[in-house]
Amino acid sequence: FAQIADQLGHDEVWTAALFYGRATPSLKDIHLLADMLNLSPETLEEDFRMAGPPTREVTVSTTTDPVVHPFQEAISLYAPAIRTVVVEKLGDGAVDTSSMKVRVEKVPRRKGNDVRLILESGFAPFQS
Numbered sequence: 001f002a003q004i005a006d007q008l009g010h011d012e013v014w015t016a017a018l019f020y021g022r023a024t025p026s027l028k029d030i031h032l033l034a035d036m037l038n039l040s041p042e043t044l045e046e047d048f049r050m051a052g053p054p055t056r057e058v059t060v061s062t063t064t065d066p067v068v069h070p071f072q073e074a075i076s077l078y079a080p081a082i083r084t085v086v087v088e089k090l091g092d093g094a095v096d097t098s099s100m101k102v103r104v105e106k107v108p109r110r111k112g113n114d115v116r117l118i119l120e121s122g123f124a125p126f127q128s
Helices: 002-008 012-019 027-036 041-051 068-090
Strands: 093-109 112-125
Touching (some): 012 068, 027 041, 068 093, 068 112
């Protein structure tokens, strides 16, 4: 996904989510992707149109906390894509939440502030 993401100008998780039907490509994305995959742009446009809107239904806790809920929803929504990118970069294994470090950063923008959440944890490859 790294190479495709680089060509599309998106991050790897969004790109993987696109392949899982959980992200919406722009017309430009579709044409770039069609070129990379040697497909007809018209055919790929029709495929995305026929697939309908991306799957957005996710199972999350019932919290209504306006800070916690969006993060739970995002992790649930992007979980298959995150897993795929982790396996692509590190191989099959497990992420260790007991040693996870979490950082929250304020990201100044022209129209207010954004938040950046960084999760960093150990990774243990599965033994075959």
